[in-house]
Amino acid sequence: MSIRLPDAEGRLRTHEPRTDPLPVLPAGGPLASRTVFAAAHVVADPRADVSPGEPAAVDWDATLAFRRHLWSYGLGVAEAMDTSQRGMGLDWAGAAELIRRSAAEAGAVGGRIACGVGTDQLTGPATLPEVRAAYEEQLALVEESGAQPVLMASRALARAATGPEEYLDVYGHLLRQAAGPVILHWLGPMFDPALVGYWGSDDLDAATEVFLEVIAAHPDKVDGVKVSLLDARRETGLRRRLPDGVRCYTGDDFNYPELIEGDERGFSHALLGVFDPLAPLAARAVRVLDTGDTKGFRELLDPTVELARHLFEPPTRYYKTGVVLLAWLAGHQEHFAMVGGLQSARSLPHLARAYELADGLGLFPDPQRAEARMKTLLALYGVTS
Template structure:
């Protein structure tokens, strides 16, 4: 059987569940630029943000050129997330900040996404960093100025700021006091509560020793001191260490009004479910491809059904761990692949040419795992596109 434009997948292919077992949770946008009407309100029990990817313009993207973005498809995907009741974490590392998306493009992305969020009342948090500086900038004054510029742009757009971990600060700071001085300066002038971002070296090796120490216990104390010194200025702390025990320990020491946002793409079901002492909220790159399943699972938590939440979300961990396997920083390639296979964009090109950052076997396995979860609204389209990708690289269908 052949679809009008894409041939059907082979139903006998290994790992292909029967048609009756497929539970594709949502259809992709009908066309680039489509704006789905929000079908679900945000969660009542957790604040849940999906860090969203950007869709490259395949006609002008080059590895060494400035970032070229397909704005219609990129913004349509944000509406897809809002339609499911998720918030959007914009211009973060999932959007290739520091990996192809330069500051001018990130600034435009923030402005455009904020304008779109206002049309649907969508929750939006945006990254503010220092990536307009040269990579080896060592002046703390210039680093502070760069943060101020980006923080001001995010606030002017009406979004909640996320103070992203800075590679330049990690290189320039001589100890914890440099971090406390800079962050305290920024928090004093912030117009609204911000999210602090602790991105571990597993995601970005240049951030080793953040908060002034390679000892995570000492780094934790510095972060907690910054939070404690500025009551009412910190909405939450986003923790991306892939260390669930450390996240739970930090979560229990945060002031009651300060959220812990898990960025742990390996252990998110247990961290969001929580325990008798509390739970994590979420700011996750893996919720980009998992949006329909993740949103439905969190709605179960709203009704007090923790067991149902775990039953819905636990099966997604195998896919998440595959996407984020070492080198973890290349997880974006699998996320963009799945967006293409799901029909959210018309091509598998990435800013900076990073579609080549993962091997074909890795991409093939991502397709198989996502298919078993029922993530593709049109499994035949996804299978056809995957076969086409493999064939185009001489890999055949094996």
């Protein structure tokens, strides 16, 4: 069997799909040497009559089944983060329902879960008190659900704040009232252009100092920080300056193997969107790392970087399209549809390359099904083998 895939110039090339998927991993307990969250996507309901701009329709059964898939490998689930299309198809009402349902499911199966806290119920310009109140509403919901809060970067705060002082005030206010330690999330503008100048400065060195000042003022309320700047050197430098007991969760989908491995002065844990499609392989790699075998860890995880860099190539915020494609090809959902119609956000050559790379890694439990589904997609675009 073979499949003809379009390249970036539109030329067709022949790909020979592999026939041997990765061996099925037995269910396992939590990973030992690193705390690892996979930021999970949502499954749209393709039969819902939803027009552009209307609230998203979610297939709750398939969405929760995918979270059980992640927990089965010992991974934590990072819920209602940007991977779930917060602000890109999923509004606050949908995110709130997602948090409630996923947190209840986590409690039922004993899975670890952390949920995003933002301000996306604010749809227009807002004052700083309104930003604080929006954060408080979401923080209360996440804490009531029993999940760990992740304080996400806020578009509304980026618009309302005039300098570092406002960030220090808002985050200090939230950390003082948080019931327990939270994860602070610094999402770079490559993931969301509306977050340019976050922490009060376009200068990343200056922004880092403000970020560290927030943490230093409340180290007992910060479990860790998630850094999504796609800059391994900057993350390593920040990691070395964190107070004792505050973890660094890498959000660097370009350089995660080296950051998770670490060096003589420490390592990063992980909270990664790319671990949504890579869950079986990522879990296998970290279990090898749990034994102290850093070489074996890198041998398993380094080959996945090419796929990750492809999925997250600019414009990076559209990486979710490739993630959902791979979930469909792997059999975790029965369609390639996304909330907000985001399945159209990447080109056919981009999707074809994602399939090819994932197939090369053995990520599809049923390679023949993945090939057949990819051929269906190609045919919809008028490409027939």
